[in-house]
Amino acid sequence: MSAAFGPRLRALLTDRGMTLRGTARALNYNVAYISRVTNGRQRPSAQLAEALDELLQADGELVRLAAPVTPLESPEEPTGPASDIAHMKASAEHILRHADRYGGDAVAPVAVQLWLSAQRKLDAGEIPESAQRGYAAAVAEAAEVAGWLLFDSGDHVAARNAFLESHMLARHAGERAMEWFALDMLAMLDTECGRPGGVRRITDELLSQSRIPPRVALLARVRRGRALAQIGDRQRALTDLDAARGGVEESLSARDPKWAWWVNQQEIGGHSGHALLSLADLNAAILKFQSALEHATPRGVMLYRIELLHSYAKAKAWREAEEEIHEISPLLSTITSGRNRLLLRDALQVVDRASGVPVGLSALVRDTAATISL
Structure with missing residues (x-):
């Protein structure tokens, strides 16, 4: 094709x-x-x-x-900007598939190397002027991929630098879709780091832009809903998230950027679960996380199980919390995501600090915490 x-x-x-x-x-x-x-x-x-x-x-x-495309045999590896761009795109696709299955820790350094080696060529003036715009757009995408994997590996500072660089390069290249993606990733990072004010500034900027694709606007409302939940504004948080969930299919448009393909009901349900957990609506959060588990990637399964553990711990549902730890433990040897390990540590601390925890569960929490290498 x-x-x-x-x-x-x-x-x-x-x-x-x-x-x-x-x-x-x-x-x-x-x-x-x-x-x-x-x-x-x-x-x-x-x-x-x-x-x-x-x-x-x-x-x-x-x-x-x-129709299927039959590649022409070439005796030598092609070189030049077009070859670099094709290599970046093919490598990013492979790296992201690996991260969805096994987590971002192992491949984040590869993604960073891919991005920075291309950016060095751009910064050194090695790219012909006629190819600079397309090359800068490809490097912006490579920086975004590196940022996402750095985020998944738990390196928030490096992830922020990558997203900011992606935004700058995309603006230079005139790639609005990649600019929106970088802003969405920055909002995601601020949400994770508990900076709702930063999220609100980014999402308000996105939603104020004219002719923004419906899918991008929907994601901005999801991020804003999460930020509102973090400051305890239940009504407006749920209004944003309910509007996003109700508009998932209706928002599909030919103007959607390629990167918005993954937005679906399960993804928004997971975000709703996080918001409800922030609002201490534990039963509702648990239902959302359980539903999101059904179609999640292996890395996503680990994330939602950790958030279920967090919810059960807050609700002092000790039997369910113990069951989740048993579900999570085998994943630790195959899914290496620094972000998930950080979240798991926080969830285990919630159990450890609670009153009335059964002795057996306390021992299990200590044993599990000892296996987490941060």
Whole structure:
């Protein structure tokens, strides 16, 4: 499949005034599948390509773009900006898949090396002027990937520097979608670090921009809802999160940036669980985390189990807390995420400091804490 399929499909949908939801309804396909295809996250089947081509009257263009591409053999490794960009994108995809399964600790240094080696070329003036804009955009994306993995490995300072660099490079390259992504990542980081004021400033900036894609606005409301929950503003926090959850499918648009493909009901449910935990609505938080577990990646499963442990500890539900520790313990040997280990340490401390903890659970907490290497 040509890399041009997704961008061309988005352009045709925009030209025809069609939404992803309307397209899915017209073709009787799952809207999430069409969203992934549109954003380049999944190859379209031949049947879908033909159906889209006919619906959008593309005269066979989409069918041709969807056809498998046979790579030409090359005796030598290509060099130059285009080769660097292709290498960055392919490497980032592989690194992110690994992190979803095993956590970000092992691959964060690789992502940082990938980003900084490319940025050094850009800073040293080694990239021809004609290629600088596209190269800067690719380096902005590499910096964002490095920032996310640094965040997952628990290095908040380095993650912030990477996100700020990504934002600056994206602005220089004129890549609005990547600018929005960097701002969303900064809001995520401020949420994690308990800086609701910073989150509010970022989300207010995003929501004040004209013609911001619906998916980006939805994410800004999720981040703002989390920040409002942290300061105890229950009504406005739940209003933002309920609006986001209600608009997940309706917000699908051909204008969505590629990076917004992962936003779904389970993701927003998990954020709602975090907000409810901040608001001390423990029973509701537990239900949200249990639901989010169903479709989570292995790294996500560990995160939601840790937050379930935190919720059970706050509720003094000792039997359930013990069961969660037993579920989490085997994951520690395969999923190396500094962020999750930090969160687990905090959850174990909640149990350890509570009154009325059974003796057996206290011993289990101490043994588990001893296995966490921070």
